[in-house]
Amino acid sequence: METELHFPIEPKPELENKLVKAVRYVYEFINSKDFVKTMCKHEFQGSECFADTADNNVRVASKVVDATRTHFNISFFTSRKRILGYAHGDELFFNETIVGDPDYLIGDLAANIAHEIAHKAGYSHCMDNHWTWAYTVPYALGLMVKEKVNKEEGRLNLIEVDSIGLNHMSKLRYYVYRFLYSGN
Numbered sequence: 001m002e003t004e005l006h007f008p009i010e011p012k013p014e015l016e017n018k019l020v021k022a023v024r025y026v027y028e029f030i031n032s033k034d035f036v037k038t039m040c041k042h043e044f045q046g047s048e049c050f051a052d053t054a055d056n057n058v059r060v061a062s063k064v065v066d067a068t069r070t071h072f073n074i075s076f077f078t079s080r081k082r083i084l085g086y087a088h089g090d091e092l093f094f095n096e097t098i099v100g101d102p103d104y105l106i107g108d109l110a111a112n113i114a115h116e117i118a119h120k121a122g123y124s125h126c127m128d129n130h131w132t133w134a135y136t137v138p139y140a141l142g143l144m145v146k147e148k149v150n151k152e153e154g155r156l157n158l159i160e161v162d163s164i165g166l167n168h169m170s171k172l173r174y175y176v177y178r179f180l181y182s183g184n
């Protein structure tokens with residue numbers, strides 16, 4: 001994974017480590033050998049499919065993989081409101097206050113990034129709190145990633161995150177991470 005970073009401010013190192021690790025988990029999972037197999041097994045109402053899409057599971061998997069093959073930016077904003085984040089084009093925005101909370105785990109962040117990647121791949125979901133929610137591509141993918149990360153976190157915790165060189169340029173409350181998948 002190639003990571004290009006721009007830091008108009010001094011980022012909090014723990015936040016940055018969390019983000020880089022979460023993105024790595026998501027990219028590794030989506031680009032792993034088992035990904036298509038895992039996606040193909042997804043069931044909704046007794047058949048192998050996802051809710052809210054006419055695409056079959058193979059097509060869903062391939063569109064999600066494609067969505068990781070282009071650049072996207074992740075930015076943080078600060079807000080005391082319980083808004084976690086949102087996606088706009090190739091940019092994902094996350095609330096620094098929530099992501100920085102120790103109770104908000106890497107698995108949670110990875111699930112949210114995967115969710116937004118599913119949106120980027122063209123999948124949407126029904127209104128919040130509907131029972132079919134968890135079976136839509138964005139939520140189902142998020143749950144798969146979360147389960148995977150929670151299982152592996154013990155192991156990968158021991159691996160150092162790449163040194164990515166912090167730049168302390170200004171005090172703007174904004175910074176951008178630019179990611180591009182470039183193979184393993």
Ligand SMILES: [Zn+2]
Binds near residue numbers: 115119125138
């Ligand atoms: Zn969504």
